[in-house]
Amino acid sequence: MTVEGQSVQYTELAKFEDYGSAQALVDKLSDAGFEVRRLRIVGNDLHSVEQVTGRLTVGKAALLGAGSGAWFGVLIGLFFGLFSPGASWISVLLAGLLIGAGWGAIFGAVAHSMTRGRRDFTSVKVFEAASYTVMVDAAHSAEAARLMGPS
Known part of the structure; x- marks a missing residue:
């Protein structure tokens, strides 16, 4: 990595089994005044996890499509409302x-039916790591270790 030329x-400063612990160390160093841009949190042994959240039917696909379409329709309505003098905003x-x-709703139902x-x-879908390593710029490792305290 190149910083300022x-x-x-x-x-490696420390290794943790969970992201929260790595984040807590970075927060601790930040609170102690350490220049946190000198740190990295590295996820090791990444894998993807897809959590199935439910069954998808044509009706549910239509409902999800209607929700997305409604937001898009409101956005377009706002756009037209801005440029249509005399039109009622509501x-x-x-x-x-x-x-x-x-x-x-139509596009959601058709798209689902086509599958x-x-x-x-x-x-x-999320990516998870088996462990997390907090890395520090080697030139600042002694200061980070001192501020981190005993392991």
């Missing part, structure tokens, strides 16, 4: 919301 070497927003929700049952669930 110089090559920076990092060394009617323009309401029209945008209803039209957006309707089209969103032909290959993806009949909703999920949230």
